[in-house]
Amino acid sequence: MSLQEFIKKLNLVDPKKVQIIYDEKRNALKILVDGVKYYNIVPRKPFPFSRPYFIIFADKEGAEVCAVKDYRELDKDSREALEKMLSRIYFIPLIKKIKKIVYRAGEYVWLVETDRGEREFVARGRKSIQYFPGGRIIIFDKYDNVYELRLDKLDKKSMEYLALIL
């Protein structure tokens, strides 16, 4: 089978033909694709960092229904519903300021200010840091919590702390 046939199986749909409603009762999404209704749908990001707008819709058992390549093209209401659900599933605080990084016994203790509040976490060395195009950096802490960082949005002091690690 050629790759094209597998891509067809993915059921990549035009975001403009998708309608999404947040279903409070089921804590899931209701989606309407080309006139067909699906209940109990959970959005999943196969590329949460590198292509965060690519979404696969699956039911709670994991059966995949369809996918959209860029959810920013959805209509406003659908997009808001989707983002509401996504924010429950993907918790990736954006680091705004690094207040301190201390090296302690083979680990780095970060004290940071994020868009979700202040946080202290412990991460291992360089291997816990992933780089993505456009100066985006993803940091995994000891427990696999994830923090995002944008090099172009950091102040000088934070950059100095960061240089201790990178």
Add this chain to the structure above:
Amino acid sequence: MEGDSESSIEIKLREGEEVLFRFESDLTSDGRFGKEVLVLTDRRAIVFDPDRGKERSCWYDEIREVRFYDYLGCSEIEVVLRDRVVSLIRFSRSKAALFRKAAKLLEELSVCRLGVERNGKRVEVEEEEERVEVRKVLPKLVSLLKPYWYLCAVAFLTALGIVAVNLTPPYLMRLLIDEALEAGNIVLLMKLTLLLIGVYVSNTVLSIVNSYTLNYLGERVVFDLRRRLYDHVQKLSLSFIDKYGSGRIISRISDDTFRIRWFLTWGIQSLVISVLQLIGIGIIIFNMNTYLALFSLLPVPAVFIGLRAYRKKAWVYYHRAWRKWADVSEKLVDTIPGAIVVKAFSQEERETKVFVDRLKEVVSANLNVVKLNLRTFPVMGLITSISAVLVWYFGGLKVIAGEITLGTLTAFVSYMWQFYGPINTLSYLMEPLQTALTSGERVFELLDIDPEVKEDEKAADFEFKGAIKFENVYFGYEPCVYVLQDINLEIKPGEVVGIVGPSGSGKTTLTKLLLRFYDPDKGRILIDGVDIRKIKLSSLRRQIGIVLQDPVLFSGTVAENIAYGKPEAEPEEIVAAAKAAHAHDFIMRLPAAYDTNVGERGSRLSGGERQRIAIARAIITDPKILILDEATSSVDTITEKEIQAALNNLIKNRTTIVIAHRLSTVMNADKIVVVDKGRIVEVGKHDELLKQNGLYKRLWDAQFAEEREAVKAKIRLR
């Protein structure tokens, strides 16, 4: 070669017989070190013992086969004649590479009856030199600096400036004592003070400029060299990496280039500066007072010889200390991760005893280093101090007698102390210089190697349909040792072909030839009727997908690994490829799904997971030809089923070559090719081959019996 040495003159040639090649061995046929000469003429091979004047020969038309054997410490070429087998010549392993060429030539001349081109030129067969040739390496190393000649000029001029500036303070000191202090000349005192400040300031500035220039130069040169090396290695054939070993290549790109940087910057500069300093100080002190200068030179030979002797010993002592410490680490690396074995066999006490013994050796080796240092440096210090005291004494006598001034004596002693610096540097420089030259030689050796697989200038780039044909293909990694012989095989587009056979029968080599990692020695391979040597390498490899038994993943995300052969792939292509490879579900369960880092060489994934990512990587380029090399043999049965399902997805409408150890994997193939000892012995469908009652049937029965035993064993365990 012919007639150019005494030994070949004595060989009795027939009329019109022409000597083509000549090889010298280092062992005699009775197993002693000595010399025998193998001469290949246009008609026969002659082995000649120049010391005893004996010779024996084989006519080419008698030779049926040429064999090359590597033994322990020696090797041998054997020829099979019509009625007997003869040991042609023996040689030590240091001559093995040369005689492999000889064996290849002999085979071509005799068994293959290939004529050697007679355009007046003979093919030169040269032994590979392993000695470092300083004269050749040094100019090449220096030529690396050429593009940065202006930086070199800055570095040299600033170095010269530093030497000059450092020579002035003692002179100014003399003026200070003799002319300013004694004469009470305050104006001169102020001038000298300012001048001295100026000297130290310019010394600082020059040092900064010099040091930065040298470091910058070093970084540039080593950057160029590493880039050239890496680029070159990427272009070299796989056979080269097999031959050299990846460890050696890595060390050449990292360690050897580092040593070269040291040599080109600090090495050359230290050498030049030290020599200039010695000359400068020498001239000054002899001009000031020859009598005192001779005194101050007294300890120089002792210091130089002493330091050289120290370095030699220190090398031995420090290396011993490192080795002893390495022994300790080795024990740790063995026994801490292997603690389960130690405990299971209750060997804790023995292991502790071994460890303590090794620790004791570390202590004694370290103390030896301390003792050596104490024997050398205080004594050296004493010698130089005594000579300084003597200069003070005899110089003092001269000051009292009014022959020289106090300022001259003070300046003299300062110069004298400066003298020992360059001596120390020179005594230390010799060894790293030698090491750097060796490194240079290794790096240039690597750069001089040509890729064996070359791309034809007119190579074509076209879309494959997927027909493959092996035509009378012969191939060996070593000359005369064919891994594949007389391979004739035709595969139609879209066909699934299984290749089976005992391990070492040449199955994988077949696919390596198809991908042109190597070129066949004889015969040719065609894709859609075009010789693969006439197809662009990039086109060929892009349209052939391969999944290996032990897939190599690179550090990076899952998505990057899948899209390795197609970096511009769209996200849906990546997901589709992973789905086709039955990898999507486990990938979505990873913490960051497709953006999860797989770790070094894929270490964070299991064998089966790595395998499925490798399948996705092969499928994303939508190759027309797919090679599955034991793709399921390293995983458990459940995973194998999963992978098998993935593979079944892929092989539809693609020419697929499946190399398998488990015959059940290929029983549904359109065609099964049975390979044994480098030859195709059977071809057919599963049922046909079983009926033939040949090797396939035997392999099938053996595996079936094994599985039955395994099932029985399981039942018994229950």
